[in-house]
Amino acid sequence: MIFDLFRHKQLITLGQRDIHNHLLPGVDDGFKTPEDSIRAIEKMVQHGVKQIVFTPHMNPDVYPNESEAHFREVFDKFQPQVNDILPPPLKGTEGVLSLAAEYMVVNNFEKRVAEHADELLTYPDGSILIEMSYFFRSRNFEDAIFELNMAGLRPIIAHPERYLYMVDSLSDYDRWIDMGARLQMNYLSLTGQYGEASMKILRHLLSHGMYSFVATDLHSNAQLDRILTSKVDSKLLSQLPKGD
């Protein structure tokens, strides 16, 4: 469409707090080494990021031997290494780095929530990041939202625009928000790289003010470079949630 040629585009700017990324090295499909991760963190800080919450994948179907205790151990070891490269006033400041996790809503996840909510890695305010597969919907997704709320943990749904099978069920996002969930968009989704269905979901959620957070969901330095160099539709950027 000729109109698109004149549509204004601009660079993405990162928010001050990144609540979703795979920067904790060596535990999932994200950053492999502390050096790679530190390189990304340095660049993020140069671009104005002041707080980073690490959210490694917790998915027993893919990483059956992973545990919250192991994530904590890796985080405790990695945190001082990151602190070394932080500039003042971030260096040594409480809360600049913290640990949560991205929980895949697998079968029986809601039972784990009901029985062992205290084991789960949450954000400092008690919110918790959850996701579904990109290929199929979790049958127990609403049960999980319900049980998390019952346990006092407020769910944040990771990248709803990446669940392409939801494109004809957009009203379900309203229901999940009504149930107490909040939505988190990925910066890279703005570039259109996940296809037309993803853009349709994203435009719907943005134009209705349904996102509460935007995050990098960073898995590599290449992705960070893509976020920082992609020009995207200014109108979409103007609809991002504020204050995040």
Ligand SMILES: [Fe+2]
């Ligand atoms: Fe993620």
